[in-house]
Amino acid sequence: MRHALTFRRPVPGAERHADGWTLSWEGTAVMGILNVTPDSFSDGGRHAALDAAVASARAMREAGVLFVDIGGESTRPGAAPVPAHEELDRVLPVIRALSGEGTVLSVDTMKPEVAAAALAAGAHLINDVTGLRDPQMRAVCADAGAPACLMHMQGEPRTMQRDPHYADVVQEVHGYLHVQAREALAAGVPDVILDPGIGFGKTLDHNLALLRALPELTEGPHPVLIGASRKRLIDFIADVPEAQDRDPGSLALHLHAARHGAAIVRAHAAAAHVQALRVQTALNAG
Numbered sequence: 001m002r003h004a005l006t007f008r009r010p011v012p013g014a015e016r017h018a019d020g021w022t023l024s025w026e027g028t029a030v031m032g033i034l035n036v037t038p039d040s041f042s043d044g045g046r047h048a049a050l051d052a053a054v055a056s057a058r059a060m061r062e063a064g065v066l067f068v069d070i071g072g073e074s075t076r077p078g079a080a081p082v083p084a085h086e087e088l089d090r091v092l093p094v095i096r097a098l099s100g101e102g103t104v105l106s107v108d109t110m111k112p113e114v115a116a117a118a119l120a121a122g123a124h125l126i127n128d129v130t131g132l133r134d135p136q137m138r139a140v141c142a143d144a145g146a147p148a149c150l151m152h153m154q155g156e157p158r159t160m161q162r163d164p165h166y167a168d169v170v171q172e173v174h175g176y177l178h179v180q181a182r183e184a185l186a187a188g189v190p191d192v193i194l195d196p197g198i199g200f201g202k203t204l205d206h207n208l209a210l211l212r213a214l215p216e217l218t219e220g221p222h223p224v225l226i227g228a229s230r231k232r233l234i235d236f237i238a239d240v241p242e243a244q245d246r247d248p249g250s251l252a253l254h255l256h257a258a259r260h261g262a263a264i265v266r267a268h269a270a271a272a273h274v275q276a277l278r279v280q281t282a283l284n285a286g
């Protein structure tokens with residue numbers, strides 16, 4: 001299955017047409033996760049951390065990822081907010097170092113001022129875990145001609161896992177995404193990706209229901225992203241307490257997502273995902 005995303009600014013690998021640039025790809029693309037959060041700055045200083053982040057993004061590109069998602073603020077359950085200037089200090093040097101190298105750069109942020117500066121520095125796409133709820137975020141993306149990934153989250157990161165509840169999780173999440181997509185497009189955002197937000201204000205049952213209902217979401221006109229990489233649901237299912245040990249479970253969830261039409265999977269173990277998806281594609285081609 002072919003997927004496409006429209007931009008109103010030049011993007012590596014995209015085709016130019018009268019209304020802008022369209023990036024298209026066959027099957028499920030990988031979005032590699034590049035976190036530039038404090039731990040990565042704690043030893044070796046900022047220079048070493050920047051070099052390591054840039055090297056990691058280059059390795060992901062060589063492995064075959066289509067997008068690299070740069071994040072300067074953790075959105076894990078219980079995470080404390082980071083001021084905009086600190087987030088910018090973390091992400092801007094990485095964007096500047098990578099822009100022009102041929103990777104599509106996504107920036108994971110909830111703040112309009114961070115999104116605006118990131119796009120001005122050469123990022124191409126905004127990944128907003130609050131689904132462009134903030135009208136200023138919609139205006140920033142529209143002005144820069146950048147599409148956005150709209151994610152569903154119940155509550156906010158600090159408290160979202162306390163007591164998530166829904167009357168009908170699938171209907172509520174899909175309904176929310178369609179409303180946010182309409183609002184974003186009406187505000188002039190060139191295109192959107194939809195993401196049900198695995199682990200964001202959801203119990204294991206909610207996450208599984210959303211993953212099982214993927215065929216409904218992927219039937220619609222917008223590309224769908226799934227981000228299950230190293231998340232707690234894998235611990236609940238398979239008893240894997242340490243996040244860094246959860247890549248096999250992440251792959252299983254993402255291969256399921258790919259089989260059911262996900263256009264993008266967001267992953268830490270980016271090269272392993274590219275490899276597994278290529279094998280699955282070869283099997284399906286027969």
Ligand code: HH2
Pocket residue numbers: 033035071073074075076108127128129149151195197198225226227228229266
């Ligand atoms: N999950 C995280 C962050 N950003 N963006 C999208 N679109 N979908 C997701 O599922 C998603 C996301 C997870 O939180 P974080 O604390 O940033 O951890 P990591 O980036 O290491 O996954």
